Amino acid sequence: MNQDVYIYRKPQKYREIDSRYVQENIIEKVLVNKVEPLKEELKLFVECVKEGKQFPITAEQAVLNLRIVEEIKESGKGKIKNHEITQD
Numbered sequence: 001m002n003q004d005v006y007i008y009r010k011p012q013k014y015r016e017i018d019s020r021y022v023q024e025n026i027i028e029k030v031l032v033n034k035v036e037p038l039k040e041e042l043k044l045f046v047e048c049v050k051e052g053k054q055f056p057i058t059a060e061q062a063v064l065n066l067r068i069v070e071e072i073k074e075s076g077k078g079k080i081k082n083h084e085i086t087q088d
Contacts, residue, residue: 005030 009026041057048055 003032003034005032 007028
């Protein structure tokens with residue numbers, strides 16, 4: 001899995017240098033913490049079980065997350081319906 005995030009930006013205006021139009025694109029690399037999310041979630045789950053703590057993700061939130069992922073997968077374009085997530 002690739003965890004690199006790049007943001008590509010184009011300037012709002014062109015400029016002229018030596019009778020040529022110049023456009024400088026900007027590429028930003030966003031620094032992300034490179035951890036495997038599922039591994040971290042499982043570690044947290046085991047920790048909660050061992051210490052008798054409440055797991056921070058409810059069953060309802062997990063089901064909603066799965067529905068959203070399925071919609072993204074089915075659409076193939078990354079567009080999803082508006083889902084409201086509420087925290088108690």
